[in-house]
Amino acid sequence: MITRRDFLKVTAAGGALASLGSVTEAKSTIQSAVPNEKFCHEGARKIPVIAEVDLVVAGGSSRAIAAAVAAAKTGSRVYLVGYMPYLGEDICGSHLYEREAGEKLQTALARKLFPGKNFPTPLHIKKTLEDELIDNNIQFLYSSYVTNVLTDPSGSRDCKPFGQTSYPLQSDYRCDAQCIRCRTIRSRT
Numbered sequence: 001m002i003t004r005r006d007f008l009k010v011t012a013a014g015g016a017l018a019s020l021g022s023v024t025e026a027k028s029t030i031q032s033a034v035p036n037e038k039f040c041h042e043g044a045r046k047i048p049v050i051a052e053v054d055l056v057v058a059g060g061s062s063r064a065i066a067a068a069v070a071a072a073k074t075g076s077r078v079y080l081v082g083y084m085p086y087l088g089e090d091i092c093g094s095h096l097y098e099r100e101a102g103e104k105l106q107t108a109l110a111r112k113l114f115p116g117k118n119f120p121t122p123l124h125i126k127k128t129l130e131d132e133l134i135d136n137n138i139q140f141l142y143s144s145y146v147t148n149v150l151t152d153p154s155g156s157r158d159c160k161p162f163g164q165t166s167y168p169l170q171s172d173y174r175c176d177a178q179c180i181r182c183r184t185i186r187s188r189t
Helices: 004-019 023-033 062-073 108-113 122-135
Strands: 049-052 055-058 078-081 139-141 144-146 165-171 176-182 184-187
Touching (some): 055 062, 055 176, 062 108, 062 122
16 A cells, blocks of 8 residues: 555656656656556545445435335335435436426325426425425435445455445545445435
8 A cells, every 4th residue: 555655755756757758767666656556455444334224325316305205104214315415406407397288296296396387496396305305204415425335354245233235425525435334225316
């Protein structure tokens, strides 16, 4: 593993040598500090577990909220992870407010999102979706990505004592990994 100090030394030395025209010398300097140039290795670290749930829904679209609410209504503990800094990117981000003439709204959520004949505002869409999660006791996190499946040191996905798989999250706001233990994950992006 390369340390921060070694990285800075290699970067400075390589940059200086490359700018002077000695590219082969710069390359040999960089190679000596990095043990295998085809791979980067991340050291062992502890990742905080922020929740233990039955289901993680990845995505903040209206479909993701509908899926999360449906699961919560069956008694599942649900955590929703949205990659945008707001919910409803499928409607707000693409301005899909229009409906077909005479179109019947099929679900209670659709009727909340499009309550009248006028187009709803983006704020109305975002707040309605957020309220839907809060009203159904669903935890959620904005500006985050599901990045990987974590395993225990033996390589098993069975993270004891919970018997659940762990999924880490990369959060833009926190700039660090966090983990949610869950039984399953569904992508609704």
